[in-house]
Amino acid sequence: MASRDNDAELLPGTLEMLILKAVSLGPLHGYGILLRIEQISGGALAIEQGALYPALYRLQRQRLVATAWGTSDSNRRAKYYRLTTAGRKRLREETEWWERLVAAMGTALRATSEEV
Amino acid sequence: MWRLFRRDRFERDMDEELAFHLQSRIDDHVRRGLSPADAERRARLEFGGVDKYKEQIRDGRPLGPLEDLGRDLTYAWRSLRRTPVFALTAIIAIALGVAVNTGLVTLVYALVLRPLPVKDPGTIRNVFMATHGSDHRGTFGTPYVVSYAEFLYMRSHARTAELAAIAEASLSCACGMNGTLAAQLVSDNLLPLIGATPVVGRFFTPQEAATPGATPVVVLSWTTWQQRFGGAADVVGRTVVMNRTPFTIVGVADERATGPLVRRPDVWVPYTMQALTRPGEVLISKPTVGWIQMIARRKPDANDAAMRAELAVLGQQSLLPHNPHRTAIVTVAPGAFLNYPMIMSNGAPVMALLFVAVSFVLLIACANVVNMLLARGFARRREIAIRLAMGAGRMRLLRQFLTESALVGLIGGTVGLALSQIAARMVVASIPADQIGAHQLDLSPDWRILAYTLAVSFITSLVFGIVPALRLLRTDLMPSVKTDRGDLPTSRRRVPLQSVLIATQATVSLALLVNAGLLVRAFDRAVRMDLGQSARNVLIASMNLRQEQYTAERAERLLTDVRDNASRWPGVIAASMTTTDPFVSACGMVATTIEATGSRSPGFQVACDRVGPDYFQALRIPILRGRGFTGDDIRSVSAIAVIDEWLARERFGDRNPLGQHIEIERGRDLEIVGVVAPTQVLQLGTTKAPKVYTPLRGGSFLEAKMLVGHHGATEAVASALRQRAAELDPSLVVSVKPIEQNVSTALMPLRILAGAGAALGGLGLVLACTGLYGVVAFTVSRRQREIGIRVALGADRSSVLRMILGHGLRPVVAGCAIGLLLAAGGGHLIRALLFGVSPIDPITFATTALGLLGAATLAAIVPALAALRLDPMIALRDE
Numbered sequence: 001m002a003s004r005d006n007d008a009e010l011l012p013g014t015l016e017m018l019i020l021k022a023v024s025l026g027p028l029h030g031y032g033i034l035l036r037i038e039q040i041s042g043g044a045l046a047i048e049q050g051a052l053y054p055a056l057y058r059l060q061r062q063r064l065v066a067t068a069w070g071t072s073d074s075n076r077r078a079k080y081y082r083l084t085t086a087g088r089k090r091l092r093e094e095t096e097w098w099e100r101l102v103a104a105m106g107t108a109l110r111a112t113s114e115e116v
Numbered sequence: 117m118w119r120l121f122r123r124d125r126f127e128r129d130m131d132e133e134l135a136f137h138l139q140s141r142i143d144d145h146v147r148r149g150l151s152p153a154d155a156e157r158r159a160r161l162e163f164g165g166v167d168k169y170k171e172q173i174r175d176g177r178p179l180g181p182l183e184d185l186g187r188d189l190t191y192a193w194r195s196l197r198r199t200p201v202f203a204l205t206a207i208i209a210i211a212l213g214v215a216v217n218t219g220l221v222t223l224v225y226a227l228v229l230r231p232l233p234v235k236d237p238g239t240i241r242n243v244f245m246a247t248h249g250s251d252h253r254g255t256f257g258t259p260y261v262v263s264y265a266e267f268l269y270m271r272s273h274a275r276t277a278e279l280a281a282i283a284e285a286s287l288s289c290a291c292g293m294n295g296t297l298a299a300q301l302v303s304d305n306l307l308p309l310i311g312a313t314p315v316v317g318r319f320f321t322p323q324e325a326a327t328p329g330a331t332p333v334v335v336l337s338w339t340t341w342q343q344r345f346g347g348a349a350d351v352v353g354r355t356v357v358m359n360r361t362p363f364t365i366v367g368v369a370d371e372r373a374t375g376p377l378v379r380r381p382d383v384w385v386p387y388t389m390q391a392l393t394r395p396g397e398v399l400i401s402k403p404t405v406g407w408i409q410m411i412a413r414r415k416p417d418a419n420d421a422a423m424r425a426e427l428a429v430l431g432q433q434s435l436l437p438h439n440p441h442r443t444a445i446v447t448v449a450p451g452a453f454l455n456y457p458m459i460m461s462n463g464a465p466v467m468a469l470l471f472v473a474v475s476f477v478l479l480i481a482c483a484n485v486v487n488m489l490l491a492r493g494f495a496r497r498r499e500i501a502i503r504l505a506m507g508a509g510r511m512r513l514l515r516q517f518l519t520e521s522a523l524v525g526l527i528g529g530t531v532g533l534a535l536s537q538i539a540a541r542m543v544v545a546s547i548p549a550d551q552i553g554a555h556q557l558d559l560s561p562d563w564r565i566l567a568y569t570l571a572v573s574f575i576t577s578l579v580f581g582i583v584p585a586l587r588l589l590r591t592d593l594m595p596s597v598k599t600d601r602g603d604l605p606t607s608r609r610r611v612p613l614q615s616v617l618i619a620t621q622a623t624v625s626l627a628l629l630v631n632a633g634l635l636v637r638a639f640d641r642a643v644r645m646d647l648g649q650s651a652r653n654v655l656i657a658s659m660n661l662r663q664e665q666y667t668a669e670r671a672e673r674l675l676t677d678v679r680d681n682a683s684r685w686p687g688v689i690a691a692s693m694t695t696t697d698p699f700v701s702a703c704g705m706v707a708t709t710i711e712a713t714g715s716r717s718p719g720f721q722v723a724c725d726r727v728g729p730d731y732f733q734a735l736r737i738p739i740l741r742g743r744g745f746t747g748d749d750i751r752s753v754s755a756i757a758v759i760d761e762w763l764a765r766e767r768f769g770d771r772n773p774l775g776q777h778i779e780i781e782r783g784r785d786l787e788i789v790g791v792v793a794p795t796q797v798l799q800l801g802t803t804k805a806p807k808v809y810t811p812l813r814g815g816s817f818l819e820a821k822m823l824v825g826h827h828g829a830t831e832a833v834a835s836a837l838r839q840r841a842a843e844l845d846p847s848l849v850v851s852v853k854p855i856e857q858n859v860s861t862a863l864m865p866l867r868i869l870a871g872a873g874a875a876l877g878g879l880g881l882v883l884a885c886t887g888l889y890g891v892v893a894f895t896v897s898r899r900q901r902e903i904g905i906r907v908a909l910g911a912d913r914s915s916v917l918r919m920i921l922g923h924g925l926r927p928v929v930a931g932c933a934i935g936l937l938l939a940a941g942g943g944h945l946i947r948a949l950l951f952g953v954s955p956i957d958p959i960t961f962a963t964t965a966l967g968l969l970g971a972a973t974l975a976a977i978v979p980a981l982a983a984l985r986l987d988p989m990i991a992l993r994d995e
Binding site: 031048076 | 129130132133134136137139140141143162163164165166168169172173
């Protein structure tokens, strides 16, 4: 069985959410997505970089992202990912769900003994 | 090819994408001042195992349907290889279930459905014409035959099809096996119509099959040519004597021409020679006697509906000259051996019953496999939970399980197909040759049988595969992942399914077994039944006097001489003659009793026999009142009869039957001169029939057989009989057989049924017991921990044992109870075959039910004891 990978430090599904968020701002290649995630999460999410790719392929299979080969800034052939309509919808749903969860958790955790 | 190419591109793209990532990272690190070597090391470290991630990507990749199936099959194969005992038992169970099923279908298919062994069988049709109405009509053979006149009319008028005539006859010939040849009487167009070609000479010309009795010509079958004439090239033009008439050989048919009937013919003769084949019974000149079976070749521009419409009209018109008050019912059926409407309607219930029986065996086999899969599923729970947790789709796992079941079904089906071939051949081989002759039943599987087997196997595997698979997938994952043993806290819903399965198996196998037991008991009873007449130490001598062109007078002289002679031989009790072959053939008539006042009773059915002097002595039938027949009775014309006790009691009650009058042939008022003990018939489905014996006279001598009752010197009497007959007519072929052979022939159908029943029932029992054992063993093994705790807490071992047995056996008992009801229903359906054994025969029911329960208890007690012997601490620590 696989050992506990670094991606286990993410809540299940969060990596996919972050990828969707990263490509929602414009088409990116895999390495670009990594940089964008590091940037938007303030480097807080430490994952093995390779773990990004199985997740990317999964999203692609679910047709949440679309791919096309293009040329990178360094003038090399690279595979670019962009958000599909379905992907955009899923990102919106996931964001709402996440916000509700965070709000609920916040309320719950802040509750004092009187309120219980 | 395309798939490989696609996979290559997938791999290349993936490699390129990952390489791009690494290279970009390295570039970034170099830009920040690391040495290229350090940069690369760092980038690789940050990326993690490239191969591991590639594998993860590949795993998640959707596959082409074929590649997918291939992967599922490989996986299924590996998974079966890992559990060889399960795989083997499941495959054997399915193989046996499929074998009996396909075996039956193969037999039925060969008899009633398989296209005829002729050229281009697709446009060959059987044309059956039955008639009903008030005019007199006789038929010879099946009720679906037409007379010569009717055939000629229909053949000359039919536009949608070409009609050919065929009838079977046996001809006496010194050249044949046992002195007879199987002949097909045919119209001139039959051989060309079935696509036969002459290898030597020619077939019949229209002229040769046009004038009754005019042209004694014959076409040999290839086999006869080879075996009887040594394949001589100059055989055409030679003469062969059949029924004491010289026939000229005009040709030999090719090897593949075996005729359109079940029996292969040795020779073909024009149907216009019919009178010669049954001298004294000239059918061809009688327009109201049917004896011709019609085979049709549909014209290319016609269809079946048109044929039906046209032949219905022609059939009716063909009756008008001689049978105007009868209605013709014409059936056009695909060309096959035995698909007369009557067989199809009468045989259907028997076939349905048999089909239910074989389906029961398949059902038991299925239930077995379901149980094994369920048990195995529990063991695999952990594997499944992990795969689900890793993101495997439930649909994908379901497909995986079903592939596994389908693989078991397919292998089992293949083995079953092979077994069914053996079984079907054994059944056909068990029918003695004198019943079926040189048949040409083709039992080899053609595409229809293959498709049927494949469908049965697949449906079966789907049936047994889907329930356990769905059940497995429906489960909650977490508890399974957590426990090492992969067992689950027994949920309430799970137990009933297995119990239902066990109960079903018990029900079905009990019903099968009881009915098999009834048949076996019926056979036993039939064998030991008091037949009321001697079933041993009687010799039966038959000669084809009619075919040998004897006159009635000459036949009477010959038989009387042999009989009178044989009566004086040492060791002979009595010799006589009869027209019915004891136990094998029967004669039935409608009788009326006539009172002294002249009033007549309503007609009632009686069995009849025309017998010679000393008949009752020869067969050791006790004469209860009056007398039997003497030689004087045979020679005189006195109108007398002997009746049996059943008839006497049924018709005359306490009155003395002697001197009473009975009529069995219109206008022949017979005086009853004797009452004899009743005799049993050994025919399936026949109840005891009251019997009337009349003296053998006139034309009946042509049909008569000699009977010699003796004290056991079978060989001596047989050779003396042959010798005496040869002294009187050296060229007469006499066949002598002991009466035991008739008894065994008469019991053949029952023996086959009882054998098949016992085989099916036994198979069902073995399958049910192994299934039961497996399930109980598995249930107990799952409860080992509980048992351990109970024992550790000081529970009495015997009460624990009782508890386990109780749980294991409760569904069996319930199943048996339902099974007994089902069995009673089945017994009722086969009542006609039981020779008076009650369809709810308590002995059979009790022994079978107890036997099944005993086997089940044994199946439960072994694993239960094993569980109890286990050290409780081990069971507990096993967590």
